[in-house]
Amino acid sequence: MKTVVVTDPPRASLEDATALGEYGVATVHEAAGRVGYLGPRLRPAWSGARVGGTAVTVLCWPGDNLMIHVAVEQCRAGDVLVVATNSPSSDGAFGELFATALRHRGVRGVVLGCGVRDVAELREMGFPAWSTAVSAQGTVKATAGAVNVPITLEGQVIHPGDVIVADDDGVARVPRGRAPEVRRLSAARVAKEDASRAAFADGELGLDRYGLRERLGDLGIRYVSYSDHLAEEGT
Template sequence: MSKDRIGYRVRTKINRLDQNTIEKIKQYDTTLLADGAGSRIALSSDLKPVIQEKSIVGPAITLKLTLGDSLLVSKAIDIAQAGDIIVIDAFGTDMNAVWGDLKSLIAKQKNIEGIIIDGSIRDVSACREIGVQIYCKNIVCSSSTKNSPGEINIPIVCGGMNVHPGDIVVGDENGVVILPADDVDKILENAKKKQEMVEKIRQEIIKGKYISDNISEKMKQLGYEDESV
């Protein structure tokens, strides 16, 4: 079967950023990265951290499933390397789980960084005990079939965002962002500036200044005037 046949594409290799860049990304949380992007990079808020004991950062292994089926999930885990994050487009289904405790156990053995699922999982207690970080939309008890096509390491949509193989996924208690590999340097530069500005404002608040110069200037531009009570 051709690896380029739509619905049956399984690509085993992705481009991964160097570890030094990954470590730089780990210096910033998702809020700073989202602000630094200048455009939307955050997945929708209904993708929740079901199992989240730490922040995760790593390149995306992408997986597109047939609705209600999880045949290729095991293959995606097999392809993934230590530090990767598997991002699954399961069409947001709340009828069938595409992930459970046995898959978490394999992912743990392979040191996979985390799992992002636009869909459902089950075996939550066991998955939590295993400890692989998981973000998903739903928790259900029903399993999925394992006999339908899917595609690995192609562009997908997850949480309303386009995700390409090798894009950098960052997840923490605030949510998940997707950093396009080509934009990482610019996003980091802007995130650093935002971090410095936030720290400056924090110090001003500690000293008793509760409205920043930026806010005061913006209000002035909009025509606000101070009035004596």
């Protein structure tokens, strides 16, 4: 591991990041081509938060949050701090005091491939946090890592300046260069879903709206009456 702090990396447009956050993880993930989702293990510390921001990446040693302290200085308004450890850890590396420092700098939230603590305080503050664990176990501040380098979190490679979208459904990453495209695709997807929602409210079935009915026969699905079904089953 290179123990380096990269200063002021290029970031995606904050306008694009904000819009993607408003669309939400499910929409952005689908619009991007079903890529970039960080999986089901990353859960919000408290429900109802929704953010979109630009990644400041941190690589820490397990049980050591020194580099989060280093990373705070590199954060600016609209960022999301994204923390990975170089081997598995569930220790509570982030809590209320970090959130207070980050909020002062305009940071929108944190995503942790380790533990979070002070959950009640984070909820009361309204500071969004996603993590793979909740743990009161603390950490030390002893080992050098890296800030604003590519990191791997839950199977996804995240580069500094990528867009991070997070809500109750989890976390997704959009590469910096794809942010405008995925924003356009997300808008189109929302418009399509709005039209479908209105049609369903009027009683249309998904079988007909999505052209599924004509495919049922090809899939071997038959409609039979209850009495015919009993007869076929010999009951």
